[in-house]
Amino acid sequence: MGALIVLRRRSRGVSEVVSSVTMLAITVAVLGGVGLISIGSLRSANAVLLSGSQNAENEAGVLLSLVSTQGNSSGTYVWIFNYGWAEGRITSVYLNGGIESGWKSTCGALRPEQLCFVELPPATTGSLVVEFGARTISISL
Amino acid sequence: MTKSKGVSSFVATLILVSIALSLSYLVYEGVNTIAPPQQEVFSNQTVDVGGPQNLVRIDINSSLPATPLALLAGDSSSESGILFFNGQRYDSSQNLCLQNATTFFSVRTSAGTVRVASNGTTWIDGVRSNSLDVGAGWHEVVISDSSTCSVNLPGGTQAVYGGPEVRSLPLIGNTPSTTFETYIPIGVSPIPLLLAFDGSFDRIA
Numbered sequence: 001m002g003a004l005i006v007l008r009r010r011s012r013g014v015s016e017v018v019s020s021v022t023m024l025a026i027t028v029a030v031l032g033g034v035g036l037i038s039i040g041s042l043r044s045a046n047a048v049l050l051s052g053s054q055n056a057e058n059e060a061g062v063l064l065s066l067v068s069t070q071g072n073s074s075g076t077y078v079w080i081f082n083y084g085w086a087e088g089r090i091t092s093v094y095l096n097g098g099i100e101s102g103w104k105s106t107c108g109a110l111r112p113e114q115l116c117f118v119e120l121p122p123a124t125t126g127s128l129v130v131e132f133g134a135r136t137i138s139i140s141l
Numbered sequence: 142m143t144k145s146k147g148v149s150s151f152v153a154t155l156i157l158v159s160i161a162l163s164l165s166y167l168v169y170e171g172v173n174t175i176a177p178p179q180q181e182v183f184s185n186q187t188v189d190v191g192g193p194q195n196l197v198r199i200d201i202n203s204s205l206p207a208t209p210l211a212l213l214a215g216d217s218s219s220e221s222g223i224l225f226f227n228g229q230r231y232d233s234s235q236n237l238c239l240q241n242a243t244t245f246f247s248v249r250t251s252a253g254t255v256r257v258a259s260n261g262t263t264w265i266d267g268v269r270s271n272s273l274d275v276g277a278g279w280h281e282v283v284i285s286d287s288s289t290c291s292v293n294l295p296g297g298t299q300a301v302y303g304g305p306e307v308r309s310l311p312l313i314g315n316t317p318s319t320t321f322e323t324y325i326p327i328g329v330s331p332i333p334l335l336l337a338f339d340g341s342f343d344r345i346a
Binding site: 016019020023024026027030031034035041044045047048049051052055092094095096097098099101126127128129131134136138 | 150153154157158161164165168169180182183184186188189190191192193194195196202203204205264266267268269270
């Protein structure tokens with residue numbers, strides 16, 4: 001009889017501990033799940049905002065100036081100088097509002113205080129837009 | 142005595158449950174206010190590509206894969222038809238091209254050559270040309286100042302308004318996606334442009 005009482009008491013003690021641990025586990029699981037979802041959302045939002053701010057930084061740091069335009073039988077040349085503090089890379093060239101594919105350039109990366117030219121087919125005329133990431137320069141040929 | 146202990150254990154468990162639930166709710170509300178799950182954040186970049194029709198290229202980045210549903214330009218919506226800009230305002234029609242206006246829409250193609258026959262100026266995916274080799278997916282066509290036109294897709298299909306291969310929403314790329322690109326004619330005075338997604342919207346200009 002005495003052994004039975006001891007067993008019943010031990011069993012009740014274990015069930016209280018188990019219920020508390022279960023409750024803790026449920027709480028941690030709920031909070032962890034919510035946290036994971038929110039952290040994922042925060043990370044993706046952070047990546048988009050970071051890329052936006054990097055574009056803005058690039059736009060602020062790449063300052064372009066048209067030095068000259070030249071045209072001869074071998075091509076039309078546009079000389080551009082970067083007087084900013086950030087490096088710029090040509091991402092697109094638009095001629096008369098359309099993407100131009102027949103261009104070449106000496107500037108893979110146009111570093112600060114450097115000059116480069118964009119070469120276009122001979123006798124190219126119209127409005128030219130050279131895009132360096134978020135910064136553009138418009139030239140009338 | 143045993144009954145009293147049993148009741149107190151039950152009450153203690155109830156208190157623990159209520160504390161756990163309250164804490165979970167508080168944390169969820171707090172986190173949800175800072176960063177609601179499944180809420181997109183958008184980042185836009187606008188490039189004025191110049192030219193006689195004053196097109197702008199708008200690059201849109203979304204933090205989560207999203208499906209655009211409609212473009213709202215001023216008082217007009219791509220849900221009403223093919224959007225066009227006449228230099229003053231946006232409106233919609235059921236024609237792929239119009240005289241004295243610039244229409245812009247997208248077509249779904251397989252890989253091949255898209256050809257546009259018109260008596261105006263044509264852009265395909267931003268390239269000023271009457272034909273362009275493209276990959277499979279949605280591609281944007283802009284037609285300016287053209288009274289007559291036909292858009293021929295790879296495989297010989299002719300795109301017509303209302304057909305499954307024409308979408309009045311002018312976007313390049315597949316959906317859902319996290320990056321989108323569009324070319325839109327704009328005027329001198331700014332007109333609000335708004336891209337509506339499933340569950341959110343992005344003010345793109």
